[in-house]
Amino acid sequence: MKVMPEKVSLVIIGGGPAGLAAALEAQRQGLTDILLIERDQQLGGILNQCIHTGFGLHYFGEELSGPEYADRFSTAFTTAGIACLLESHVLEITPDRVLTVISPLGIRKIAAGAVILAMGCRERPRGALGIPGTRCAGVLTAGMAQRLLNLQGMMPGQSIVILGSGDIGLIMARRLTLEGAKVEAVVELMPYSSGLTRNVVQCLQDYEIPLLLSHTVVETHGRERLIGVTLAPVHPQSRKPDLAQTRFIACDTLLLSVGLIPENELSLGAGVVLDPATRGPRVDQRLGTSQPGIFACGNVLHVHDLVDDVSREAEQAARSAVAFLNETDLPAPQADFSTGRLPDQHLAAPAGWPFPEQPSLLPILAGPGIRSVVPQLISRDRIPETLRLAFRPARVYRSASICLRDGQGQLIIKSQRRILTPGEEARLTIPASHWPAVTAGHWQLSIEV
């Protein structure tokens, strides 16, 4: 049984909303030789377990559930006759875009002309928080609870504390309440929720579930199954818990909704440079990564709040991948992205880390008030019509301006916002008319009050 490499023009890894939208757009651009690879038995990605509504308002102008939104794309995908491998897990991508894929049908090696990364994200587990206490049953991530409940019809618990006010946690607070569980509290370390305001209102306030801001879980109790957690308020600046003011809450389940992390182990293997702030690849406005011919979109690139944005972004990645396939004589931007550091250290570097001067790339730095920005670079050799920057503020701001300035501090564009919060990714559109003569150096995005 010999494993022989096959050739495919465009390989898309991941069959969630990002992968599906990218495949459809690539076909619309005239490409026929497309292969989408999905680990699961069905398409749709994480949307399959998001049975609540609130998807598609921007993209379709109507309010759909997660599966309905996914279904629109997977139906179109199937109708379009695009090739796809299900139950197929990409194990490895080499820097020269050779993929190794494992499935119940065997092992395949695929040499791709271009690759779109659309692997989504995973949840931060308990260990990353280092909560002391027992390691009993009843502590799980909110997404796993969502999967158990919505796809398998299984209740993960009856009396519940949720740590972290991310959207999945908020949505699960409501879902579990509707299924008869008692959600004792949602506990959030920061002084503000990290989820969308609409979810705080519709999932907590409407059900009178207390949201304890500036609190954290300092210990789990219970030998076999969880019997309760100890909470403590945290210091406003240091965020260190005040152990003199602890409080015990009895519960049989602790759900963690403490953040999503783009799933980039494959990307690292391909030599793709990651951004320490987004934990996704560093990309230019075409969504090209540091490896020529490898593009990224969706939650693998940065964690999105709205799936509508994922679909749009994926279409951009597809257009760029097709353009790349049509003109492979472009100079490889590889050296421009890389700093030669180890991936691990990338993750540790502060936002706005030093970036080598490159004539063809203009870095966009996350300045004061900005936690992360995507894209992180602009390729000067292909100035876009309009540029859309997605960014997350570092904290809550009321009545503030988002300012994009060039290396000399000259204002390029300024936009006034009533509220900015880390829980909601914000966007800034820069129309072509605002593009000045692009000079050397960098641009910097910041929030000014």
Added chain:
Amino acid sequence: MHDVVIIGAGVIGCAIAREVSRYKLRVLVLDQASDVCEGTSKANSGIIHAGYDATPGTRKAHYNVRGNPLVYQWAQELSVPCQNNTSLVLAFSETDLPRIDALIERGQQNGVTGLRKVSREEVLDREPLVNPAIAGALLAETGGIVSPYGLTIALAEHAAVNGVEFRLNCQVQALAHQTDLDGGQTNFIIETSQGPVQARAIVNAAGVFADRLHNTLSQDTLTITARRGEYWMLDKRIGAQFCATLFQLPTDKGKGILVTPTVEQTLILGPTSDPVPDKMDTRTTAAKLEEILEAAAQTWPGLRKDSFITSFSGLRAHLAEGDFRVGRVPDVPGYYLAAGIESPGLTAAPAIAIDLAELIATDFNLALKPEFLSPPPPIPGFSLKQLADPDELDNLAAEIARDPAMGRMVCRCEQVTEAQIRAAIRRPVGARTLDGIKRRTRANMGRCQGGFCTPRILEILAEELGCDSTDLTKSGGQSRILTGQLGVEA
């Protein structure tokens, strides 16, 4: 009626079971937990100690030094991950260097070979990430690391293949002996949560609880206290960072915190040492975890706080006399003891087991079985390294053709396939719980800590065991993972 009943399925009980399974005997192992290796044997440093640490003349010293080469040998025979990575004991000041000499001398008295003092330069050459402020170190060439649960489970499996019966979820409550008046033969009655069991000989390998059982039988009572050791485990992404196991010279404050790679290429930091009144209390505490960080940073200044994946703790079974108790119990013929087996008990396990099996064989005049079966082959492996080698890749393809489940990835972080999970359940003394699957396959141990694969593993477990997924537990008892099914009244 069983010939030998072993109480406790930790590394000691399982090693003894494997050794006595060479004889023509009916052997039963009892454990109160839902799986083998649920006690101290699953939560320790996993170090194959060289033997320079123990006081000369003690059983600890004797069994450690004899056990050291045996662990390597056994691990190889049983296909258990193990590595002779050497140990370094770091001295942080010039004034501490004479204490290195003292350790070497003690080691030599114990019969340890391959001990030498190494300079600061040599240490930094071997381990560039070690604190450059060190003054020198002791190098122990025979030091190593082994998967503690890998070894314990493999011993249980090998014992089972050779006819040993394992009864889990079975708590022993009391021991008694009765003498048969006609033949003058002694029988033991073992009261358990699953009813009484009779035996001609019993081995008490009940870890921290060995004293409670022992004192129901022997006049020569024991008191075991539990001393908890807490650990941090780092994300695999960080890698092993170091080749050797790095100890610090023991200070008056304690034995010092070590930094060691595991055979799975993660790093662990710990352990602390604190007496705990409750012998089941394996929680971790904020204060101790903080203490570990501080101490470990002395060995490894590059340690970063954002790389942890989990914390855990294990309980040392400490006898006041500070040494192991191994062997016959004079006032109760037919009763054997392996108690107070704290560190270096993992290293000592093979030598302890060999001695106890020989004692039992002598006392009962036992004959070896004509045929001793080999251990079952390990669960078919799967590693990314394999993919680089075209032949290995073809082999894997052939394996998937034989069993498509080998190509169905369940745990994406640790690359565990459905075939491996099913195999872990179907093996002798197979997995029955989520933690059982984890220790046999690593599924759930990776960076997402089971966030993605747990629901699928529960499905497979329920399917294989023919039960409802609501019956499944993390580690037996009341550790149920699900509390009910939608639309079904609880």
